[in-house]
Amino acid sequence: MELLHQLNIGLHIVCGTLAMLLGLVPMLGRKGGAGHRRFGRWFLLATAGVLLTAVLGLAVFNFRGYLVGIVLLSVYQAWSGFRAVRRRATGPAPLDGWVAAGFLVSSVGLVAGLRVIELVWTPGIIYSTLGALVVMTIYDLARFRFLALWRRTLWRYDHLWKMISAYFALVSAFTGTVLPQYKPYSQFGPSLLGIMLILGFGLYYARQRPLVRPGVSAGSAAA
Structure with missing residues (x-):
């Protein structure tokens, strides 16, 4: 169980880092273009990973x-x-x-x-x-x-x-x-x-x- 907890923490950190990097492009770049939409979708996917691992950690490992x-x-x-x-x-x-x-x-x-x-x-x-x-x-x-x-x-x-x-x-x-x-x-x-x-x-x-x-x-x- 401890190994799974550490893996979940590692995935949480990776997804969070990606979300913070990817989110800079649609936030600071040209609005409405293909790049804005593409990086926006990637940001949402990374954010979903952050939130899923957070929910898993709070509900299963350490509320x-x-x-x-x-x-x-x-x-x-x-x-x-x-x-x-x-x-x-x-x-x-x-x-x-x-x-x-x-x-x-x-x-x-x-x-x-x-x-x-x-x-x-x-x-x-x-x-x-x-x-x-x-x-x-x-x-x-x-x-x-x-x-x-x-x-x-x-x-x-x-x-x-x-x-x-x-x-x-x-x-x-x-x-x-x-x-x-x-x-x-x-x-x-x-x-x-x-x-x-x-x-x-x-x-x-x-x-x-x-x-x-x-x-x-x-x-x-x-x-």
Whole structure:
């Protein structure tokens, strides 16, 4: 069992390193091109490996409740960011609503359970992580009230916000684990950088010409 645990840790580290390297290309390179899509898919695959090995490690080998919140947030950010592109022409589907509701219930349940879990990480970091997941899932449930606006423009910011957040959630988990002597800065520092990038990219796209020309429907433009 110990050998399997070490193999799982090794695979987790390999997938995490690949995800952090691959994610730089779609985040900092030209948006919307073939390279962006290709490296974006590879980033998602590597992220899936990170999350699967994390879930396996937490569930089978060494449960650590304070890491469950990071896993939940990273999984949901990557899933919802990917779905924002896939559903840009038609809007979120019922599946998106059910997944958002499931993660919202899970995050609230984990908040309640943290009172009996040993908190190795700074409590403020853990609660803010779960708070971010609550905010994101509530927003995703609210999207069904403004589908036309979401299909017209907001899907782009939705994708941007969640994929960059997923990337820096991985980086924060990495730095918080390998640089414990610099806590809590090693835990929230990468997230602050991610927030600045999200705001910068968001302002950049907001200053561009409208994504939909007058007289063209949102569904036609996004198809």
